[in-house]
Amino acid sequence: MKRESIRRYSYLQSFLLISPYLILLSIFYLYPLFNLFPESLFKDGNFTLEHYQHFFRIPLYSRILFRTIRISFMVTIFCFLLGYPVAYFLTEIKSQKIGSLFLACVLLPFWTSILVRTYSWVVLLQTNGLINNFLTFTGLIEKPLDLLYSEFAVIVGMVHVLLPFMILPIFSVLKNLDRNLIRAARNLGANYFWVFLMVIFPLSLPGVGAGAMFVFILALGFYITPAILGGPRTLMISTLIDQQINRLFNWDFAAAIAALLLIVTIVMIVAFNKIVGLDKIYSE
């Protein structure tokens, strides 16, 4: 078979290169995921929608679903509010050494275990933990606050873990902003506030979008942090699934919840993709 050119692989070569991973994905990833649906539609061997109905009928489960969405949403907002200034700050640093140092701080979470960090929050937030000690010591409160095993703890923990995911895309977009645009705006009479509002911020939106997408979708399905910091009173969807499988052995029902979460996730990904465009990720 004569090839057209050296610089691009032929169909056959491309296919050979990509098939090992593709096969792996198909057998161990795609098939199991698709299999969730048939699994969830049976009870004791009979086809039924009962699991899904069960989920929506019982208020407990709907509450968990809403809580999950609510928490994810809040985490995204907080990550944005906290992360955008940081990303901006990173672009303002003139010295390369200090800049790399701060960038390393942002990347540090990637090099350390999620487990370790979540566990640190347990220590920080517990009744005689660092935060409570500090607050009572300075007299701001009388007795220690119940910070752990609450929605608050979960949100704090998740923001901590997901913040870098918001900072990095925004930083990347801001860094590559054409400085001449800003100079042109100043030249045409805009002061710094307006330049930010009308030039910098709009142009940074792709980064914000990508960051928000990552954070929100990751937050939806998060397991470790809610499991450790949430306690039994703040179940989220992922911990609910875990409970159903490992403690209650409701296999089919768990499959239904998992299938629901899967659908929601996919819908979110597609929706975000339309707005943001996943191709941006490849310029990371």
Place this chain on the structure above:
Amino acid sequence: MTLSSNDNILELRSLSKYYGDVLAVNDISLGIGDGEFLTVLGPSGSGKTTVLLMIAGFEYPSQGEIIFKGKSISFVPPDKRDIGMVFQNYALFPHMNLFDNIAFPLKMRKVEKQEIKRKVAEALELVQLSGYERRTPKQLSGGQQQRIALARAVVFNPAVLLMDEPLGALDKKLREHMQLEIKHIQSKLKRTVIYVTHDQEEALVMSDRIVVMNEGIIQQVGTPNELYEKPNNKFVAGFIGESNFIEGSVVEKNDDILTILMKDQSKQRLKYQGNIIVGEVVRFSIRPEKIFITKEQDNSVDFLEGVIKEVIYVGETTRYKIMIGNQGIINLKEMNTLEGGSKKVGEKVKISWDKKNLIKI
């Protein structure tokens, strides 16, 4: 257009290349002699780089053949062709120092160590960068990188050297200097060079022969002089050097003086030497430097009358844009000599030329 002679080291026969539906190279046939400096000249998209890539082996022809030293190499992989190439962006390996860069082809040919050392030193001397072995490409200027790329491409003595717009990234003075250097190296090594460029001046300076390409087709092949003085068609006339085009239909002929009816309905009289029949639609080309402004007193010479619309001073020359008739603009280039100042805008002038310089295309 076929050109072949008996000691052609490289021959292209009816070479064509499709990229999808687009025909980038259309039936190119060309013979290149041993030791020749041949330039393929054309604008972007003319197919010239594609021809080079096919000779080097990075693209395979859709049709046709490439014959090198008598053997067909159309589908031989690029590492087995024994043809050197200098890339537009130099393509020096960034993770190796200059010694390793230049030694690379020798290592691939399993030349022994001592010999490698010797040849690398030779190559560096050839490009006047002796002693730079341990440097890395990043530490060199553009011109130096270019020379190393050249050294690397000749160190293994390939019979043919390909160069893909190697001087494009350099500034004007450096470029002119390098043009001559490359030419010197080529004649010293007696190597065949196929040089691709879009810069017609460069082509004129360096080449033994030039192949002008446009839209995938060869427009004309010839020596620099031939191409400049006797362009075959409008494209070549306009691409190499500058040309003025005069188009119209012949309404009268008196010996060598023609009366032409132009597009703007004005009638002009031109001196032309050659066969023309009345009624013919013609197109003439004449180079700006071959036209001169006649002196006031000279009445015996035939001329065109016009008004100066623009005067542009360019150091060693002055250019005039002169309006003839109602619309036609003629460009005229005149050396700035000491006698007589330049004309002014709005002046009425008479222009003429030696009739052998008007070319019919």
Place this chain on the structure above:
Amino acid sequence: MDKSIGVNYPKILLGVFAGVIFTFLVVPSVITVPMSFSNTRFLVFPPKGFTLTWYSQFLIDEEWVGPTLFSLKLAICTTLVSLILGFMASLALVRGSLPGRKFLNILFISPIMIPVIIIAFAVYGIYAKLNLIGSTVGLVLAHAIYTTPFVILVISANLYRFDITLEMAARNLGASAFKTYLFITLPVIKTGIITAGIFCFIMSFDELVLAMFLIGTKRLTLPIKMFSQLQFRIDPVVAAASTVFIMAAFAIILGLGFLRRERKAIVSKEKGNDSFEQ
């Protein structure tokens, strides 16, 4: 950005704010270090006393050593598999002629975006049928699905920026396709490969959920052990384990930084101004 003329207040405020956030990011990552030396049986901060018992327990007690070694083994295997599969896939994506590339891109990224617990649960079902629960191979493959997207991201980005005329030059100078990859392509994207490899390793080593579901009953990975400790018996040994973890990560990063500086040193020993940047 422009040096703003005049008021510096916004900048100072920004700096302070950023400082707070940085502290927020960094402290929980390193707070376990001092805690691991604490003398008390419970987790307290500030730590009381100084002892190395937790470390010795971590390094000697089979209960801890076993899972750590297994996690290491798992991580190494996963990294190898992931790098090979991911590299090949990247080549195909960036340089191949594949139909539906956009779709493939999304498909390859998706394992990161889909909640792990769904994947773990779904794969568990399949593994149970195939009798793969508890098998190391099964776990490696599951981990590979989770880590390969990162490899593809990093290496694709590198390949995208890779100057293909370098490979063309190598071929032109006589190197076969294989030699070209070996001597030119791989060295130039070396940094990308190492970064991807390290990411893989850390992600696999730290991975909890997939391991929990697929590991069966006979063995534990380090994260599972730590997790169970957190739920039942908060033990400072966990702090010691985390510290070792962090130290190891630091060592790797420093080691890398060291290598880069060494290379820079060799190059700048020659007369020349700027340092070599990869």
